[in-house]
Amino acid sequence: MIDLDTYPIFSSHHSNLRKLSLDDGKGQKIYMTQSTRDAVNFDAVKKEYIKSLGLSKVPSSNDALFDDGRGLLVFVEFKNGFISRKKKLEIWKKLYDSTLIFADITSTGISYMRSNMKYILVYNETVNQDNDLDEDLKKKRKTAVQPSPAFDAFAKNVGKYANEEYVCFGLIIFQNYCFKEVHTYTETEFDAYLSTL
Template identity: 30%
Template sequence: MNNQILKQMGCLWEHEGILCSLKETSYDSENDIHMTDSLMHVVNFDQVKTLRSSELRISQPPTSADALYRDGNGLLYLIEFKNGCVHKADIFNKIYDSIVFLLDRKVLIDLADCAKRLAFILVYNSEKYHAEQDKIPSWGVISNYFSSLGHLPPVFDYIARFKGYCFNSVCALNSSEFNVNFVKEHDKGYSGQIH
């Protein structure tokens, strides 16, 4: 299924690393850790962005989400892994640049199509996230309150504004929640072989 996305994007998928495992796209080289062990096949969106930037000879390359996944129903998922600090401007830039690329390559037709067929998942390291938030007075009380209501933690609330506008759904999941809720649902029957 993700091969179809590559063909639609006009990518030369003979480039090594374009189609890879979700585990590979979740790798944090600074800390030498993967945020998931899933072998499900995804498009390495960082690699696609790098190739496209080179092709266009862009001096200041755009940013992008880490992975693009297409499920059996044609729903596309942009997945961004953040093992360290999560900066609002960084996430906004990654969302914007990723959507522009998908529209430019005609993977999606327009913003209405994005809002219908595109989802965004921010996967974060809860230990590092909470360690950063512990530096803010009373953060634990605030965070626990919002968590108990089932909402995004306040620091991630800003991505909710994209729902219905650029995405059909948005969520921020810690790596454990991502592995239980997303990977378990979509990672059925992957042998690790990438075709």
């Protein structure tokens, strides 16, 4: 497995998951995890990576990259806000762009990533409950791809009985294509996952 610290572009952008999960929009600071687990700030990696490329459009990137200590590298994207169809496409673009950036930096390919990497989207399960939404967001919700918290809970429970994990937002298409594993976790589920490492 790749040792991230052997690449200066990764080793110079260390942070922790708590800091990388920060959503400071709308005038308040919200952390999606309290974990201080070491991680690479992949947004900062992207910024350094593109400096010399002279790009007309800046690529997107995932928030974090870390070694799970079990032989896999893990990309993490934190999404605290409402996930509309547009946001879903933005998540997919971040995933693709991050994959290309990582592969170029490490001189690996998608086959390496398919065997040695996970992708995790951490999302806020309560942000779309009707009682917390203004009228504009209620209208957006009707056309959104994000299932309701009740549907997520139902699908996850059914998945447990079927011995399969439910993956939201259509991200399952990236499993066995770009990554060995793909997961969509609520904040609580992500913290539970981290506690197993």
